[in-house]
Amino acid sequence: MNDYVASLIQTTCITMIGVISIFPLTGMTGLFSFGQAAYMAVGAYVSGIAAVKFGLPFWLCLVLGVCVSGVMAVIIGLPTLKLRKDYFALMSLCLGEAVTAVLNKFGAITGGAAGLSNIPKRATMLMIVLSTIAVIAMVGLFKSSRFGRMSLAIKTDELAAKSFGINVFAHKMKVYIFTSMIAGFAGVLYAFYLTYLDPNLFGWTRSSEWVIFLFFGGVNSLTGSVISTIFLTTLPEVLRFASSARIVMYTVMILLVINFMPSGLLGEKEFSIPKIIKFFKNHFHKKSRIGGEG
Amino acid sequence: MLFFVQQFVNGLSRGAVYALIAVGFALIFSVLKFSNFAHGGLISVAAYAGYYFSSKFNFPPVLAVACTALVGGVMGVVLDLIAFRNLRKRNSSNIYYFVSSITCGILFMNILTLMFGTTFYTIKPFFKSPIIHIGDLIMLKMDVAILLISVGLLAALMLLINKTKMGLALRIVSIDRDTAALMGINSNVIITVTFMIAGGLAGISGILLGSNFTIDPFLGNMVVKGFIASVIGGLGSLPGAIMGALLLGVMEVVFTVLVGDILSPAIIFVITLLFLLLRPQGISGQFIAEKA
Numbered sequence: 194m195n196d197y198v199a200s201l202i203q204t205t206c207i208t209m210i211g212v213i214s215i216f217p218l219t220g221m222t223g224l225f226s227f228g229q230a231a232y233m234a235v236g237a238y239v240s241g242i243a244a245v246k247f248g249l250p251f252w253l254c255l256v257l258g259v260c261v262s263g264v265m266a267v268i269i270g271l272p273t274l275k276l277r278k279d280y281f282a283l284m285s286l287c288l289g290e291a292v293t294a295v296l297n298k299f300g301a302i303t304g305g306a307a308g309l310s311n312i313p314k315r316a317t318m319l320m321i322v323l324s325t326i327a328v329i330a331m332v333g334l335f336k337s338s339r340f341g342r343m344s345l346a347i348k349t350d351e352l353a354a355k356s357f358g359i360n361v362f363a364h365k366m367k368v369y370i371f372t373s374m375i376a377g378f379a380g381v382l383y384a385f386y387l388t389y390l391d392p393n394l395f396g397w398t399r400s401s402e403w404v405i406f407l408f409f410g411g412v413n414s415l416t417g418s419v420i421s422t423i424f425l426t427t428l429p430e431v432l433r434f435a436s437s438a439r440i441v442m443y444t445v446m447i448l449l450v451i452n453f454m455p456s457g458l459l460g461e462k463e464f465s466i467p468k469i470i471k472f473f474k475n476h477f478h479k480k481s482r483i484g485g486e487g
Numbered sequence: 488m489l490f491f492v493q494q495f496v497n498g499l500s501r502g503a504v505y506a507l508i509a510v511g512f513a514l515i516f517s518v519l520k521f522s523n524f525a526h527g528g529l530i531s532v533a534a535y536a537g538y539y540f541s542s543k544f545n546f547p548p549v550l551a552v553a554c555t556a557l558v559g560g561v562m563g564v565v566l567d568l569i570a571f572r573n574l575r576k577r578n579s580s581n582i583y584y585f586v587s588s589i590t591c592g593i594l595f596m597n598i599l600t601l602m603f604g605t606t607f608y609t610i611k612p613f614f615k616s617p618i619i620h621i622g623d624l625i626m627l628k629m630d631v632a633i634l635l636i637s638v639g640l641l642a643a644l645m646l647l648i649n650k651t652k653m654g655l656a657l658r659i660v661s662i663d664r665d666t667a668a669l670m671g672i673n674s675n676v677i678i679t680v681t682f683m684i685a686g687g688l689a690g691i692s693g694i695l696l697g698s699n700f701t702i703d704p705f706l707g708n709m710v711v712k713g714f715i716a717s718v719i720g721g722l723g724s725l726p727g728a729i730m731g732a733l734l735l736g737v738m739e740v741v742f743t744v745l746v747g748d749i750l751s752p753a754i755i756f757v758i759t760l761l762f763l764l765l766r767p768q769g770i771s772g773q774f775i776a777e778k779a
Contacts, residue, residue, distance in 0.1 A: 219582075223582075225582060225585065272760055272763075272764050273760065275764075276763055276764075276767055277767065279522060279722065280718065280763055280767065282522075282585075283714060283715065283718050283759075284756075284759070284760060284763070286711065286714075287715065287752075287755070287756040287759060287760075288756065290711075290752045290756065291752055291753040291755075291756035291757075293752075294749055294750060294751075294752040294753045295750070295753050297749050298747075298749045298750045298753075397711075401589055401593075404586065404589075405586065405589070405590060408583075408586045412582075438601060440593070440597045441594060441597050441598055441601060444590050444591075444593050444594040444597065445594065447590050448569065448570065448587065448590055448591065448594065451574070451583055451586060451587050451590070452569075452570075452573040452574065452587070453573065
């Protein structure tokens with residue numbers, strides 16, 4: 194495996210963690226977050242600064258990055274999650290802008306627009322791939338848990354969910370903290386993989402890219418997000434020959450999916466091993482029966 | 488003292504630019520109840536069209552603005568066709584409109600990048616001497632023109648919406664599309680006309696922004712300011728959008744003077760947050776409830 198393929202796999206994995214970090218929020222709770230990359234920035238910068246300026250060991254940087262993202266989610270969530278859903282979307286958008294502004298401003302600590310460099314390279318291929326699988330598994334479990342079903346109830350009908358005794362605000366808050374910590378984790382991996390950070394890596398284009406990936410695969414399907422991330426991040430690489438036109442093709446494709454397959458590529462379908470076994474069993478069973486009769 | 492008055496005036500002129508964007512944005516929101524981020528794409532397209540009309544073909548300013556508005560209107564209809572018509576047919580939820588509009592905005596800007604590259608273009612100035620003096624205050628003629636044009640357009644729009652039969656139909660469609668159809672209103676035509684008007688507004692903002700700043704494909708990202716302004720003003724309310732835009736412009740200029748260019752987005756974020764906490768219905772007090 195050459196370096197190019199390796200780097201492609203690693204960036205795809207990190208993007209996938211990011212996309213999956215908004216799945217519980219947008220896909221399941223119905224909150225539209227447009228600034229999730231801000232949490233990635235926080236995770237990346239906190240861990241990066243801890244490593245570069247204070248020389249802390251990697252695991253401590255990781256814990257610190259993830260925890261600070263969580264704390265920030267509490268601070269931002271307290272006022273915004275009580276608002277209407279579109280105001281929440283707006284505030285998350287502004288949050289992204291505000292975080293990049295702050296990172297640019299305090300250049301003495303963050304390196305400003307010139308970026309933060311010399312972060313030790315600690316994230317190995319194995320680690321990134323394994324943690325992606327772990328995150329997917331975690332969110333998958335989240336979806337099938339009671340907690341996840343509560344989220345779905347809030348998404349479908351907030352009033353009805355409330356009348357069934359779900360504390361909507363507290364629940365949204367928990368989901369928001371959970372997803373922000375995942376995004377922060379993606380940020381830590383990104384920092385220790387790239388060894389260089391720059392505020393513009395985390396602008397609103399990245400956040401909106403994640404949302405688009407999510408919708409392309411199907412908002413209600415975790416498998417869909419995984420597949421669409423793999424597809425949409427490798428496609429631009431395959432289309433390198435038409436490099437300048439590739440964003441155009443990519444947006445046209447997304448428009449087609451949204452217009453003609455509104456529930457995304459996979460809709461509600463999920464990948465699960467028992468289902469596949471059942472499918473094959475039924476299939477072969479039928480075949481053998483036909484064979485028997487003949 | 489004069490310094491602060493001058494800054495206030497500068498803020499108002501910046502707000503006028505935002506107001507133009509915010510009105511087009513609020514118009515679509517008031518009828519279709521979603522935030523149309525593709526408005527930014529239309530503004531970018533219109534800015535390039537404006538460049539061609541005024542600098543390449545040497546049209547006089549008024550004609551150039553009118554032609555650009557026309558181009559914007561046509562583009563608005565095209566946008567409706569490719570991005571929203573199908574969603575309306577399927578009665579998709581709001582979030583799809585939102586994603587579709589963002590994608591469309593990115594699409595327009597990237598087509599422009601393909602056609603023109605990322606080099607900057609400038610529209611030749613509309614006025615020979617760009618500055619007027621009012622007492623000791625200095626104002627750019629362009630800013631005054633933009634302020635006047637946005638107020639004029641708003642007045643025309645309010646007349647259209649509140650006094651004409653067409654406007655009545657538009658208001659009915661904005662309340663309930665299906666019932667409107669039962670009453671014999673062709674809601675698709677009304678929505679197409681709404682997109683045409685919003686596109687025309689985007690066209691005018693595009694050429695005016697283009698002559699105020701330089702043109703690049705991502706000029707339309709200014710739509711975010713229009714969005715913030717219309718939220719401060721109360722989503723979907725046209726006079727609210729203008730007030731919100733002026734307020735935002737003044738705040739931006741004041742904070743740029745006080746804390747510098749880089750940190751002011753962060754301060755604006757905090758203030759918008761506090762504002763929404765205290766008065767979630769916006770300045771105008773119109774509150775469109777989310778469907779339960």
